Amino acid sequence: MTTTNTLDLEGIKRRLPHRYPFLLVDRVVDYVPGESLHARKQVSANEPWVTGHFPGQAIMPGVLLTEAMAQACGLMAFVTREAEPGSELPPEAPLFFLVGVDNARFKRPVEPGDTVDLRISLGRVVRGIWLFEARAEVDGNLAASAGIRCTMKEM
Template identity: 45%
Template sequence: MAFDIQKIMESIPHRYPFLLVDKVVDVVPGESATGIKNVTINEPFFPGHFPQKPVMPGVLILEAMAQTAGVLAIDFLGEEARGKVVYFMGIDGAKFRKPVGPGDRLEMKVVKTRGGGAVWKFDAQAFVDGELVTEAKLTAMLGAS
């Protein structure tokens, strides 16, 4: 199962320039998914982070992982989630191992460790070319929009 950009935008309210997931693949409903972000030099954060050596901000990598998790949760809950938003509640154990820059294909793998109702927890990892670049434990809550 996979979600294109249209299905992602039906699931979460984020839009350019803050929609940080281009596609979601390898979806196991309610359990796991992989988000894809094609990082380009045209990203609005690169001119200031950093002009001589563009690096995707770590907080945006975490946000991309959280958006992937949100798509997974909203899809699984279906009608129960109509009109609701997934809010980021917490980040634990975040580690940034390598910088991400223009031309990279960021793959964010999220695995549910708890959830199914209002509060969800995920183990999240981000990879570039199969190499781990970021990892964290994420907590999110489903709430009214």
């Protein structure tokens, strides 16, 4: 029997500093520390960007889709660090900062009502830079992908 590791909204908020309207991950469906993470974002018609991007045909801005992937990468880094022997979530958790986005590609629009599956895989950590491959999918179809780079800063 396999164990599913999940994070609800409170677990996400203990690890990420983002809050409404900029917290773009609603739940973590499963993760394997050091390997992969699957998170979800429910795109609502009530989000602040809907009225202006674009009037009459709302689509989630690519920069916000990229931010959602980056936040999921930050969560992946947290759960990987927490899985290290003797490590636990401290009262003042470190921050993971986005330091690079490579080869970003946008393949289909994301609209209100869509569920975005954020699929993250950890490549490696090189001199304090965490290298991830991120995919955003809707109904199993690729919406966006990017290489994401983050670094950690202890607070």
